[in-house]
Amino acid sequence: MIKIRSRRAKSATAAGALLAGLLGGVLAGAPSATAAAADSPCSYGAYLYNKVTNPTSYKYVPYATGDGSKCWLDWGMSNTAVRALQKNLNSCYGYRLATDGDFGDLTESALISVQKKVGVRADGDYGPNTRDAMAWANYSMETGARISCN
Template identity: 70%
Template sequence: MNRIRDVRTRSAVAVGALLAGLVGGAAVGAPSAIAAADPACSRGATIYNKVTNPTSYKYIPYAASNTSNCWLDRGMSNSAVTALQKNLNACYGYKLATDGVYGDLTESALITVQKRVGVTADGDYGRNTRSAMVWANYSLETGSRINCT
């Protein structure tokens, strides 16, 4: 009788671990409820401001649907993440690898910046974080950073 109970207990533990892994895995890469209405950022885009500063550009995360109202979070890997990492380095003093992988260090840096700029510090990048952050302006002529605004 004890042997049957031991087998059942081990089976229940294994099933529980499997379910926990599946449920936990489903949460990775999913946007917050607020960001769910926006598409995922999928590329870094060079944005030119022909009116206020026609000699510079910003490199920011963008979605395939041509909007900067998009989201990024842990586990993603693309040029939009590279754009975020580059800006965290240029304007906030981090030394992140600009490898396009949204891992522990990128998430930690973003949480610190979110606290600094006064938005929800959850490590998820979305329209509120984008609007609150300053972004680097780069020279069209040299490619060097001019300032962060």
């Protein structure tokens, strides 16, 4: 018997909802806790520049089209947004994850540990609450080297 992971089911539900919407269908049901707190999956890693507090650095964070501050990632996803999360887990929290963009068991385990450390719900799903609580690496615009994590 094969056990389907709840995160895969949630991702499949989100994909199904998107497909149903594109086909004009209707999908009934309550959104998951992650989906309720976040609008859409993070789709890419974005270079965010802070022109006010440090105009010579940037942060590389998971982002989505539209309002990127309300996106989510979870197990089974694969894209550059996952790569941005992995890079930050390595840079600011000392993990040695492959930055392959695949949200698998090791990325989930590292994220759960960080969620416990920063005091948010340790469910292994990345969303706005986790993003806001995590430290993010600042990189030099000139050299690309990591300056600090905050």
